[in-house]
Amino acid sequence: MRKLFIDTASHNRIAAIIDNEQIKSLKIEQNGTDLSIRMLPLIKETIDEASILPNDVDEIYVVNGPGSFTGIRVGVTIAKVYAWTLNKKIIPLNELELMATTKFDGDLIVPYIDARRDYGYTAIYDKSLNIYMEPKHMSRTSLLESLPKDKKIVFVSYDNLDIEYEVIKPEIDIMKILNKHSNDIGLNPHECNPEYLKLTEAEENLKKELNKND
Amino acid sequence: MKDTYILAIESSCDETSVSIVKNGRDEIATVVLSQMDTHANFGGVVPEVASRMHIENITMVLEECLNKASITTDEVDAIAVTYGPGLIGSLLIGVQAAKTLAYLYNKPLVPVHHIAGHIYANNLVKPLEFPLIALVVSGGHTDLIYMKEDYSFERIGGTLDDAVGEAYDKVARVVGLNYPGGPLVDKKAHEGKPTYHLPLPLNDDSYDFSFSGIKSAVINLVHNEKQRGNEINVENLCASFQNSVVEILTKKTMRALKEYNVKNLIVAGGVAANKGLREKLTELCASENVNLIVPSMKYCTDNAAMIGAAGYYAYKLGRTANLDLNAKASDSLK
Numbered sequence: 001m002r003k004l005f006i007d008t009a010s011h012n013r014i015a016a017i018i019d020n021e022q023i024k025s026l027k028i029e030q031n032g033t034d035l036s037i038r039m040l041p042l043i044k045e046t047i048d049e050a051s052i053l054p055n056d057v058d059e060i061y062v063v064n065g066p067g068s069f070t071g072i073r074v075g076v077t078i079a080k081v082y083a084w085t086l087n088k089k090i091i092p093l094n095e096l097e098l099m100a101t102t103k104f105d106g107d108l109i110v111p112y113i114d115a116r117r118d119y120g121y122t123a124i125y126d127k128s129l130n131i132y133m134e135p136k137h138m139s140r141t142s143l144l145e146s147l148p149k150d151k152k153i154v155f156v157s158y159d160n161l162d163i164e165y166e167v168i169k170p171e172i173d174i175m176k177i178l179n180k181h182s183n184d185i186g187l188n189p190h191e192c193n194p195e196y197l198k199l200t201e202a203e204e205n206l207k208k209e210l211n212k213n214d
Numbered sequence: 215m216k217d218t219y220i221l222a223i224e225s226s227c228d229e230t231s232v233s234i235v236k237n238g239r240d241e242i243a244t245v246v247l248s249q250m251d252t253h254a255n256f257g258g259v260v261p262e263v264a265s266r267m268h269i270e271n272i273t274m275v276l277e278e279c280l281n282k283a284s285i286t287t288d289e290v291d292a293i294a295v296t297y298g299p300g301l302i303g304s305l306l307i308g309v310q311a312a313k314t315l316a317y318l319y320n321k322p323l324v325p326v327h328h329i330a331g332h333i334y335a336n337n338l339v340k341p342l343e344f345p346l347i348a349l350v351v352s353g354g355h356t357d358l359i360y361m362k363e364d365y366s367f368e369r370i371g372g373t374l375d376d377a378v379g380e381a382y383d384k385v386a387r388v389v390g391l392n393y394p395g396g397p398l399v400d401k402k403a404h405e406g407k408p409t410y411h412l413p414l415p416l417n418d419d420s421y422d423f424s425f426s427g428i429k430s431a432v433i434n435l436v437h438n439e440k441q442r443g444n445e446i447n448v449e450n451l452c453a454s455f456q457n458s459v460v461e462i463l464t465k466k467t468m469r470a471l472k473e474y475n476v477k478n479l480i481v482a483g484g485v486a487a488n489k490g491l492r493e494k495l496t497e498l499c500a501s502e503n504v505n506l507i508v509p510s511m512k513y514c515t516d517n518a519a520m521i522g523a524a525g526y527y528a529y530k531l532g533r534t535a536n537l538d539l540n541a542k543a544s545d546s547l548k
Contacts, residue, residue: 077311080272
């Protein structure tokens, strides 16, 4: 079983080929404005390095959010077109859960992606990646207020967070998240889309407007 | 000679479209999924909403088009895609999809400029005859292009600020017509008379256009009349606006034809559907013995068939790209 892993949602862009439960090739580059230029070549280089052909891939695992909207869309577009046209299984992964694969010393881990104005994308997991709080877009203030006091909590974030909890940098474990999801049934590629966890500003304004008129 | 099939993708604004075109002339199948109804809720295209809809629809539109054409991606000769100009987030979806298909099937990747597509929409109706002048008018563009042969573009002028379609939509909004207002302004204009005095926009020796001035003039006029408690005659105001805009567009276009000694004129883009512009150009071209080509309505708006038509000539000239192709929000036509 050969797996292609694609992550374009965060500070790094990653492509990996996993064959027989082992990482055969792995490419990581720092993400930037050149993502749309580099991502497909990066995937090609990863596939070439594993000495396989595109059609030898059986399953595609793609991080579909949350994170940079454009970043997610680059990865998901490639993954869904790939899965659709070559009839491959496609499984979406959550960026917050991927960050939560980082080793930590405590009971719960809180991955956090800063989204400006006190808001962020966040969730809470235990060491086995069981969900303690579903991924959501929420204010940091209400997140900090809602954290359980009787558990040791560690934050994991690419951002510099000025909070009273321990904050560690993500060191993701790709095999851990793949193993957790290896029995997922997957999606119809047409239905594999970004999970932004947030409406666009225009949609939010329209919603407010409609509520006002009700 | 062997036939050449191009699979073309267009996603530069609010239409997700895929087409299969044979030899740059025959449209085998095209699917256009318009987001217009969604954006109408916001009074205009919202870029982030547009990108979100493109990614949700891209594989479905690809599948429907290939099924309609009874062809597989493996059987086409090249993949063409609009790389720009347009909304960057929208363009990205089409570009990533095209790059992925080109890689997986080892096909040449052909980047196409959106304006080249609008011009070549006419090639799907009748082969282009050279030399020609193209007047490209839409919600995002207003350009005068000189072409001495296939796929050679010289931009001799264009708008310095708003695109003509943009000005139409703005005027429509100010006088209370719905989005997209361009066609409605055109309709109202035909029911009224140009009784309002509006300036003729950038009436100089260049081939450039400027529509922000006349747009502001309309906005101010409506505002002042309201302050005075006077009713606006929407039909007459639309007629006055349209009159000025059509006058300057046709004046500079006819001068370009004369100076470049060209007898073929192509009109392209969404505003090519404007009745006032079509009527005036038909009249002027008849008296000047100019061969006027205006595309049928379905080719005026954004579609991938025109990208497939232009893509064929780009492909034949070897103008292909590598997998590091990027989308560009703005880029001059070369």
